Amino acid sequence: MNTPMATWSPAIETGLPGIDAQHKQLFDLAASFRGEGDQIRVMKALAALADYASTHLRDEEAMLEAIAYEGLAAHRQEHERFRQMLRELLGEARKLSLDQIATRIEELINGWFYQHILTVDAAYVAAVKSSQSKGQA
Ligand SMILES: [Fe+2]
Ligand SMILES: [Fe+2]
DSSP states (O other): OOOOOOOOOGGGOOSOHHHHHHHHHHHHHHHTSSSSOOHHHHHHHHHHHHHHHHHHHHHHHHHHHHTTOTTHHHHHHHHHHHHHHHHHHHHHGGGSOHHHHHHHHIIIIIIIIHHHIIIIIHHHHHHHHHHHHTTOO
């Protein structure tokens, strides 16, 4: 994966508080992988991150469904790729070193997910805000 790596910053806030809190939480969880740790703690952290990610993706899709967002099908496909990558990592994690797991998490969150927020998530913000201002969301 040759996506550039970046950490969370206010620059990637959408202005939708619930979404921003979930995005930030995923970066916080990802940041806990580098450094000291044992296999059991890391496997638990990985499961927690995958769980939290799936909650976020589901909540975001429900929000977009509620406003009949026209890009929803394409957005779901992007989320499905992310779910798939997380499933692969969960499946392989026992065979990986803790450093390798930390690197894979960085590629997924600080790489792929960061870019997703900047591009695919950023694309729905105007539609969500406009439907909120009409009192539909
Ligand atoms: Fe998304
Ligand atoms: Fe998102």
